[in-house]
Amino acid sequence: MSDLRDEAYTPDITDSEVVYHGAVWNIRRETFDLPEATGLVRDMMSHTGAVAIACVDEQERILLIQQYRHPVRARLWEVPAGLLDVPDEEPFAAAQRELAEEADLRAARWEVLTDSCLTPGGSSETIRLYLARDFELIADEDRHERSEEEAGFKFRWASLDEALDAVSAGEITNAIAQLAILQVARILRAEAAGEPTRTRSVDAPRRLIDGRPQA
Template identity: 50%
Template sequence: MACVNPNEIMTPIADEFAPARVVASETMYEGLVWDVRRDSVDLGHEVVQRDLVDHPGAVAVIALDEEDRLVLIQQYRHPTRMREWEVPAGLLDVPDEPALLAAQRELAEEADLHADSWAVLLDYATSPGFTNETIRIFLARGIRPVPEEERHERTGEERDMPVRWVSLDEARDAVLAGRLHNPHTVIAILAAHAMRERGWRDLRPADEPWALRQALRDAASRAGSA
């Protein structure tokens, strides 16, 4: 049996931000939203090359009404060739726009909704093996419609998106049955369901600094100048 250090048991488990030194960096592909970068990374014992998708990050919103129903929109996603049911979400592609304002904008543009109450539900990195994309998921309550004359004109995949209100329990069951596949939607639903079981007592302020995303953007900037 392995020996367990009792001090380690007392330490809360948490990821550690500890960037390795980038000795060289090259942009292999410059895209409309994200780039593909090749970094030469000094691991201490050797230098390796790693390709990554340099992503600006995104926000998502799980909006609940007074009956604990959440709003879902159905959008075509070409890489998976599916029309996915998703919570409202969008890229952080407006320079210097705070994450909360981006989330409020996306909820209004994609679901024609405003919310009076906002909180951070959770933050996560979508796929650390190949991208630095991070997503902040907000919980929005006190839902009210955007006035008709103020509604956003949608284009592309967002045009004529179906909208559906689903109970949080039904959404959880759909996730566990494998009927929903969008990652931020899956995570948001399960997290909201778990948080409701805790009486919503561990929600974070909506304007809490997003340390992970800032650290990753700073690291990307340094790599780009390597």
């Protein structure tokens, strides 16, 4: 087995304080020492962590959702996703909840694709990406009422070729959507060739820290 893997490491943290309390996230300032350098000071977003879902239907299409994102002033094509902001909620339960709330779907088959750090230079955010298949549409009377930016959702089941072309052309810029599309393409190629898909079970341990104890 390859030893090419990220290494968890906790330095000697000499000071840690919240310097800004935000509406969703806080900014924490920490001073810490490494063997190679001491007295380092870094500001970082204390993020709750998140989950995302790559939904693939029986026609091997991936579900994309268009949502307005104010920091980049754009309506981005994304995959269903959400924060780990419910106390004590496990990531898999959060993924099931987000799929129901954002896409009105339940899935019978789930696997883990990746655990990722999105902006590790400035945020503690990690995100677990799931693969979901075999869907059931939630009845109208049981659906979540979407509000704020989510009220403007647009949905599209895109073929993998169309989605891959959009990524390559720079037309889909959301990093998790890009990762989901590339990972789904890898999985479907492996399945078509009868090769191992190298997914993980939904109870596979996360190898990354998401910052929730300090949020």
